[in-house]
Amino acid sequence: xxxxxxxxxxxxxxxxxxxxxxxxxxxxxxxxxxxxxxxxxxxxxxxxxxxxxxxxxxxxxxxxxxxxxxxxxxxxxxxxxxxxxxxxxxxxxxxxxxxxxxxxxxxxxxxxxxxxxxxxxxxxxxxxxxxxxxxxxxxxxxxxxxxxxxxxxxxxxxxxxxxxxxxxxxxxxxxxxxxxxxxxxxxxxxxxxxxxxxxxxxxxxxxxxxxxxxxxxxxxxxxxxxxxxxxxxxxxxxxxxxxxxxxxxxxxxxxxxxxxxxxxxxxxxxxxxxxxxxxxxxxxxxxxxxxxxxxxxxxxxxxxxxxxxxxx
Amino acid sequence: xxxxxxxxxxxxxxxxxxxxxxxxxxxxxxxxxxxxxxxxxxxxxxxxxxxxxxxxxxxxxxxxxxxxxxxxxxxxxxxxxxxxxxx
Numbered sequence: 001x002x003x004x005x006x007x008x009x010x011x012x013x014x015x016x017x018x019x020x021x022x023x024x025x026x027x028x029x030x031x032x033x034x035x036x037x038x039x040x041x042x043x044x045x046x047x048x049x050x051x052x053x054x055x056x057x058x059x060x061x062x063x064x065x066x067x068x069x070x071x072x073x074x075x076x077x078x079x080x081x082x083x084x085x086x087x088x089x090x091x092x093x094x095x096x097x098x099x100x101x102x103x104x105x106x107x108x109x110x111x112x113x114x115x116x117x118x119x120x121x122x123x124x125x126x127x128x129x130x131x132x133x134x135x136x137x138x139x140x141x142x143x144x145x146x147x148x149x150x151x152x153x154x155x156x157x158x159x160x161x162x163x164x165x166x167x168x169x170x171x172x173x174x175x176x177x178x179x180x181x182x183x184x185x186x187x188x189x190x191x192x193x194x195x196x197x198x199x200x201x202x203x204x205x206x207x208x209x210x211x212x213x214x215x216x217x218x219x220x221x222x223x224x225x226x227x228x229x230x231x232x233x234x235x236x237x238x239x240x241x242x243x244x245x246x247x248x249x250x251x252x253x254x255x256x257x258x259x260x261x262x263x264x265x266x267x268x269x270x271x272x273x274x275x276x277x278x279x280x281x282x283x284x285x286x287x288x289x290x291x292x293x294x295x296x297x298x299x300x301x302x303x304x305x306x307x308x309x310x311x312x
Numbered sequence: 313x314x315x316x317x318x319x320x321x322x323x324x325x326x327x328x329x330x331x332x333x334x335x336x337x338x339x340x341x342x343x344x345x346x347x348x349x350x351x352x353x354x355x356x357x358x359x360x361x362x363x364x365x366x367x368x369x370x371x372x373x374x375x376x377x378x379x380x381x382x383x384x385x386x387x388x389x390x391x392x393x394x395x396x397x398x399x
Contacts, residue, residue: 078352220355223374227351230376258352 005031006162015242015291016165022295031161032169043286043297044172046308048153051174051280054195060150060176065131067155068122073134077262079126082224085217086158088124091117124157128175129277136179137263144268146180148188153282165287166247172282179265182274186254189276193235193252196278200249204304205239205288212236212251239288249285252278320364321385325349328356340383345376354379361385367392 008016019025026035036044052062068090074080080087093103095116106113125131128151136147153172161169178188193209200207212234213225228234233254238246253276259265260273267273293300297308305312318340325344326335332348349357357379362368367389369378378388 219371219374220359222371223355223358224351226374227354227376231351233351256350258350 006164008163009244012164012242019165024295031163032167040286043289044282047282047285048174050308052150055150055176060148062150063132063135064152065154067125069125069130071121071123074123082216086160087126088157088159090120090122092120094118126156128154128156128173129177132177133259133263133265137265141266141268142179142273146184149177151175151177166241166284168283174280174282175277177277179273179275181267185274185276189252189254192278196237196250200237202307203289204292204301207237207239210236210238241288241291247284249288250280317386317389318382321382324357324360324364328360329353338382341381344381365389
């Protein structure tokens with residue numbers, strides 16, 4: 001059964017059509033999955049460099065991971081309890097030659113061939129910070145002061161097909177992760193929320209910082225969302241791109257000891273580490289820049305160009 | 313609220329609350345979040361309370377304050393069972 005595709009507002013539909021017409025986005029035939037033009041990638045890569053430079057000048061260590069997660073890790077993370085509707089799993093063929101022929105024939109006729117597909121050891125990457133926690137846990141007790149990781153602009157997957165160009169099924173989420181003492185983690189999260197706000201405003205975007213919640217599933221999700229709001233665990237940078245609602249372009253998340261206890265990450269004194277992560281949505285920020293300043297970066301205000309192309 | 317209700321709530325908290333404090337040592341009005349109840353654990357407590365009392369919390373009651381103490385949970389259970397809230 002096909003999932004429901006979220007409809008776009010008139011403003012969003014018009015923006016998407018203009019991006020495709022201009023060749024900035026390349027259609028795949030699936031809502032929320034697009035290729036990028038040379039111009040789009042030039043802006044996105046400059047943004048990624050800028051974010052990584054901000055992190056590295058403050059002591060971040062670069063780690064990079066492929067866009068798939070070991071299934072075991074997704075299973076033990078609690079993701080399927082909170083976000084069953086967004087998760088994607090990698091399935092692959094199991095069978096004999098006769099099965100393969102039937103599968104190929106059904107696929108060629110666009111009929112259901114799922115009975116030959118079985119779960120692999122992999123799932124799609126739900127959030128770019130997920131592989132960071134077990135990797136750090138494996139090192140043993142943290143050094144004094146904890147760690148700061150730049151996980152880069154990694155591909156992440158959310159199964160939420162939509163005709164809104166800001167809502168992708170697969171996109172680059174640039175995550176920075178802090179794992180340390182409780183006070184240091186909260187301070188870092190709040191400091192970066194303000195740094196992110198200044199950064200986006202420096203790009204000429206009308207960004208605002210607000211308290212937010214994750215799109216948790218179902219009734220338990222409504223309670224989790226209210227708890228998250230009440231405890232200010234999630235902050236977002238909202239930018240008006242294509243109405244009616246502003247778009248969340250970055251989020252700043254405080255996990256308390258959720259990942260620290262899940263993966264057994266210990267501070268130098270043996271107590272459980274706290275974690276926070278922040279994620280900048282590359283594509284959403286690029287779309288914000290294109291909508292605000294126009295489709296040709298050569299004509300953007302000099303101050304904005306200087307932020308992204310400081311060497312020109 | 314009856315002693316039996318309180319005992320059942322304590323049992324649910326012991327099984328699902330993952331508190332840093334011994335449940336038996338908590339007074340009815342003690343703050344459960346201060347006693348180590350996490351957001352995820354509070355949701356599991358909510359679901360287990362529904363099972364234990366055969367009730368369903370309406371959306372308006374799926375809040376942090378309803379699960380903030382043993383007596384707050386007992387009040388909510390009482391309301392849903394049509395009993396007087398205080399007692």
